[in-house]
Amino acid sequence: MTTTLRYEFYETDAKLTLSVFDKGADPEKVSIKFGPRSVVYAHEDKVLTVEPLKGQIDPEKSDYSVGKVKVEIRLVKMAHGRWGSLVGESPDPLSTFAKPAAPPAEAPAQPRKQRKNWDVLTDEILKAEKSASMDEDPNVGGDNSVNEFFQKIFADADEDTKRAMMKSYQESGGTTLSTNWDEVKKAKVEVKPPEGSEWKKWAV
Incomplete structure (x- = not known):
């Protein structure tokens, strides 16, 4: 360090x-x-060279101002x-400075199990019921039809009841209609054909 001038310094963290x-x-x-680890002050024949600095500086952001008594760098x-x-x-x-710890690597996202949209299934079932003709289903039509009864229960039901109705109807192939979501959500609803009949799955 070469100097022909008196100087002093104070610092903050930054x-x-x-x-x-x-x-x-x-x-x-x-x-x-x-410089990254140096600063050189010169004024006419006066020179102050400070190096190596204790730490590294940013030359682009560093600056100075000239006063009547001193120059602040x-x-x-x-x-x-x-x-x-x-x-x-x-x-x-x-x-000499602590570097921020690298953030922990995030665990790979687990694929979310796709949930069935019971509202969509409900719409499909209701549409299918409405499209059935009297020849295809003798229960369709009239004030006491199964379709109207189903719609009335569904319209007045809360969300859990609706979910239970859709899940039980779809998974049982239309042989079971339950409104107890706490019971239905535990497992797949089994097919329960009417007494005396046999359930057969038709190939599509």
């Missing part, structure tokens, strides 16, 4: 301010060069933290 006492310095003749630190001294040897300029 910045170090170096005050060079050069009374009456001409701003037009003051020259300051910033503001050094912006590359890593936040106190240096304790202005100069000092270090194999890695940033090694």
